[in-house]
Amino acid sequence: MGFNRRTFLKHAAASAVPVSLMGQSLPAFAASSVSAPLKVGVVHVSAVGDYGWAKQHDLARQAIDAAFPGRAQTMAITNIFNPLDAERVFRDLAGQGHQLIFGTSFSHMTPIMKVAREFPDVRFEHCSGLHTLGNLSTFEARYYEGSYLAGIAAASVSKSKILGFIGGFPIPDLIATANAFLLGARSVDPTIVCKVVWLNTWIDPAKEREAAASLLASHADVLLSTSGDITGVKVAEEKGAWSVGYASDFRKFAPKGQLTSFTLDWSGVYVEAARRVLDNNWVATDRWDGVRAGIVKMAPYNPAIPAAGMERLRAYEARLAAGTVRPFTGPVKDTGGKQRLAAGAALADADIRKMDWYVEGILGAFTT
Numbered sequence: 374m375g376f377n378r379r380t381f382l383k384h385a386a387a388s389a390v391p392v393s394l395m396g397q398s399l400p401a402f403a404a405s406s407v408s409a410p411l412k413v414g415v416v417h418v419s420a421v422g423d424y425g426w427a428k429q430h431d432l433a434r435q436a437i438d439a440a441f442p443g444r445a446q447t448m449a450i451t452n453i454f455n456p457l458d459a460e461r462v463f464r465d466l467a468g469q470g471h472q473l474i475f476g477t478s479f480s481h482m483t484p485i486m487k488v489a490r491e492f493p494d495v496r497f498e499h500c501s502g503l504h505t506l507g508n509l510s511t512f513e514a515r516y517y518e519g520s521y522l523a524g525i526a527a528a529s530v531s532k533s534k535i536l537g538f539i540g541g542f543p544i545p546d547l548i549a550t551a552n553a554f555l556l557g558a559r560s561v562d563p564t565i566v567c568k569v570v571w572l573n574t575w576i577d578p579a580k581e582r583e584a585a586a587s588l589l590a591s592h593a594d595v596l597l598s599t600s601g602d603i604t605g606v607k608v609a610e611e612k613g614a615w616s617v618g619y620a621s622d623f624r625k626f627a628p629k630g631q632l633t634s635f636t637l638d639w640s641g642v643y644v645e646a647a648r649r650v651l652d653n654n655w656v657a658t659d660r661w662d663g664v665r666a667g668i669v670k671m672a673p674y675n676p677a678i679p680a681a682g683m684e685r686l687r688a689y690e691a692r693l694a695a696g697t698v699r700p701f702t703g704p705v706k707d708t709g710g711k712q713r714l715a716a717g718a719a720l721a722d723a724d725i726r727k728m729d730w731y732v733e734g735i736l737g738a739f740t741t
Contacts (some may be wrong), residue, residue: 519635
């Protein structure tokens with residue numbers, strides 16, 4: 374495919390976003406031990422609203438404050454998408470004495486790695502990153518576990534047997550999420566298909582509204598949008614269609630049509646990182662967790678889901694929590710008919726994390 378993580382970074386470098394930075398730049402800081410209170414900085418690619426990706430990370434930041442009153446002091450910096458802006462902000466935070474710094478987007482990868490090398494005594498945590506350093510950890514969620522469950526719910530109510538998926542960028546994390554959405558649905562009904570639209574932006578309500586309306590007009594009757602906005606579920610609600618929320622629970626925006634949301638709870642990651650810094654036993658790690666670790670959580674299921682669908686959902690969710698099932702288990706073919714997984718074979722984590730192909734039944738994969 375032509376749009377991978379490398380080309381994403383090129384695109385991100387050319388995209389300017391307004392910068393909001395709280396605090397003034399101070400002389401460079403280097404620490405050999407943890408000072409009190411521990412200063413923690415969290416950098417977001419968008420504003421922090423009442424829901425969505427940034428909100429979930431901000432709730433995790435607040436969890437640090439609650440867990441360590443008087444021992445930790447946190448701050449949030451918003452609207453830092455452009456890599457050049459991000460590099461400056463990460464450097465400013467380290468220079469101001471922040472000893473634990475979080476980057477919350479894949480687009481932060483290059484700048485956070487560069488600044489981490491410049492400040493070896495500062496600990497960095499990067500969500501969606503690919504590389505660790507001696508002072509840089511990465512963490513990520515198995516979004517595809519939530520979308521597989523959402524697919525089961527979708528197939529349980531779909532009349533048209535056409536699903537719609539809206540994504541920000543076609544990076545492996547989200548390609549896997551789209552694929553798992555369809556695989557979950559096909560575990561119920563093998564004839565279901567899924568149409569995919571990529572926005573090539575994390576948040577653009579106008580683009581998302583257009584994409585949602587287009588998918589519904591082409592007979593999709595269940596929408597899953599993984600953007601940072603609620604537009605997808607709102608459009609589905611307006612049109613009387615079903616929807617699935619992402620990151621936060623969107624029931625209040627789609628009280629009739631939301632089947633569920635797969636929510637993201639980063640609090641444990643944030644609190645544990647702060648605890649380890651405070652205890653002087655922080656080490657760089659690469660974490661990738663889902664339902665079993667409580668990072669991915671399903672919002673309450675819509676009571677309109679038939680009993681058979683609910684039974685299937687509960688059983689599969691329990692198996693995910695127990696670690697006894699893997700969504701990417703064969704037989705699985707791609708859209709070209711090539712067998713990617715033999716019957717009973719499970720896709721390795723390394724292959725999921727670099728996924729650049731679509732499962733059989735994905736239609737379109739269009740870019741707006």
